Amino acid sequence: MKKAFSLLLALLLTVALVACGGKNESKDTTDNETKDTGKTVDVTAMAAELAEKVKFESGEMKDLTDKMDLVFDLPEGTQGAYYRGDGETKEEIITARCASEKDAAALKSMLETQVADLLADAQRYQPDAVPRLENPVLIQKGVYVALCITDDADTAEQIIKGYLG
Amino acid sequence: MKNAYQGQRSSSRGRRRRGGGGLVAILPMLIVCLGVVSVLLLTGVLGGSEKSAAPKDPGRQTDPAQPTDPVKPTDPVTPTDPVTPTDPVEPGGYTRIEINGDQEQYPAVYRIGDSGFEMYTYVDSTAGKYASAVNAAGEKLTGVNVYAVIVPLSSGITLPDDLLGKDIFGDQKKAEEKIVAMLGDKVTAVPLYDALMSHRGEYIYYRTDHHWTALGAYYGYRALCQAQGITPHALTDYRTEEFPGFLGSFYKDSNKNEQMGANPDTVVVYRPVTTTAQLVFTDRKGQETPWRIIYDVSDWDSGMKYNTFIGGDNPFTVINNPEVEDDSVCVVIKESFGNAMVPYLVDHYHTVYVLDYRYWSGDLQTFVREKGAQDVVFINNLSAIRNSSLMGDLQLMVG
DSSP states (O other): OHHHHHHHHHHHHHHHHHHHHHHHHHHHHHHHHHHHHOSOOOHHHHHHHHHHHSOOTTSSOEEOGGGHHHHOOOOTTOEEEEEEOOTTTTOEEEEEEOSSHHHHHHHHHHHHHHHHHHHHHHHHHOGGGHHHHHSOEEEEETTEEEEEESSOHHHHHHHHHHHHO | OOOHHHHHHHHHHHHHHHHHHHHHHHHHHHHHHHHHHHHHHHHTTTTTOHHHHSOOOSSOOBOTTSOSOTTSOOOOBOOOSSOOOSSOOOOTTOOOOOOOSOEEEOSSOEEETTEEEOOBOOBHHHHHHHHHHHHHHHHHSTTSEEEEEEEOOHHHHTSOTTTTTOTTBOOHHHHHHHHHHHOOTTSEEEEOHHHHHTTTTSSOBOSSSSSBOHHHHHHHHHHHHHHHTOOOOOGGGSEEEEEEEEOOHHHHHTTSOHHHHHSOEEEEEEEOSOSSOEEEEEOTTSOEEEEOSBOOOTTSOGGGGGGGBTTSSOSEEEEEOTTSOSOOEEEEEESGGGGGTHHHHGGGOSEEEEEETTTOOSOHHHHHHHHTOSEEEEEEEHHHHTOHHHHHHHHHHHO
16 A cells, blocks of 8 residues: 555656656747747848838838837837838838747737727828728748738738748 | 553554554655645646746736727627616716617717717726826926826717716726826826716717817816916807818718718817917928918818818927917827817917827927927827827827
8 A cells, every 4th residue: 555655656756757847848849949930030131121122102111129119018028120101101110029939929919909000090090091001911920020011012021921931 | 560651662663663664755755746746736837727827918908898909890780779788877967868869880980870989998008108108208398297188088978878888888987097097296187087077968079070079178178277277268258160061980980871961060169369370280291381270161071170170180280379478388299189179278378389199200308398398288089098009109209
């Protein structure tokens, strides 16, 4: 009886230790997957290329990366870039590298809300901006997220996919 | 002879020898095992409880009863009558308003007869952004009086009592209280819920449009004056004019509802007491245009008549009143609800600057210092305050 009990405890302890090791392994796997999905992407370069090569009605897109934290509640550890056109056009570029895929998914969800809010305002006050807000280019791949609001969606999508794969 | 104790000791020693050695061996293992299992359960490794360890959604925090996206297009839903509110309304002595007409819900408006009402959801995160921006202005603009005028929507004031508190119409009094509670001591809050509720039987909101009327804005102006400690003009001090035939945003949102079309709004205006004030606005293309504070929109398209006020939504507007012979300057930061309130301020300042934060791209602190403003007045409606994009614009402006 005592031996059986001892064996049971030992087994339980072993299972617990294996579970710990299993969690660590999955974390490593996640990290590896993240790294493997990337080739590391330069999100700043991606945003700059979008600002340069995509046609925007605003003309020049303003680099507001240093104020990105004011506008967006970014997940901790996120690095990104932010460009904006004039307020009437609602044109925007946001590129980001998050600390995890989960954070990237959360950021994508937040940006979907952002676009919906932009659309709600445009429907009342800037009807010309509505078509581009109804068709934003919003892509998440692994830890990376990119949003581009523009009428030139094809070019934007091509550039983003060139970086993210 | 062995004493009884010795006899007992020897027999118990014997018993311990038989069973106690095993217990001593098992006990540490048991303790370690239980400790490890407890730790693992708490961290969610065992039992698949990864959800419990997940971080909170960094995005919206909404009232549990509210829909998350009231603007998403859906087929119109006609609720069955009678409507049972989830939270009975305490009139608090205010005029009671009854449901008067058929009801229909569209993606962006709820119609009762010939009147539209905007569905409303309080969003704590974006309210926090609003408060953060206004508080930052209060902190940075030392020596300047910063006011925050918070304007409820018609769905919080003139909505029939039996619908107030229905889940698509969030409680705007509570929303206002939460927002005011977020404002710091460098900002003077000017909440308008009670002021407007006490006049809810009057024509203070358009039926076919989401804006308040000039009369509603007048009560907002009075509340601001009270906060500023100045005496407002009486309504009878102003020359009035009427522009009938206004069919605004709700008319469009309700697919040009026949009842609204048959009973359009009338834009009643109250011209400033001053007759010599001059307005110039800078439009979105950067062109400066002299304009009137109240423009005769009699012949304008039925959907455009709210633009009678200060030339509509322009990034930058300046109004000079030579009849105020001091250097008083007020800077108003607004979206479109502010347009109807600005004309009342013209009589109190030598210069009023009006900045629409959605389109103006300057730095507020720099601007206020350059212009030597004594007062900065934020005029923002609750629909804007729940819009994350707009509140991001406001934060960019304040910096």
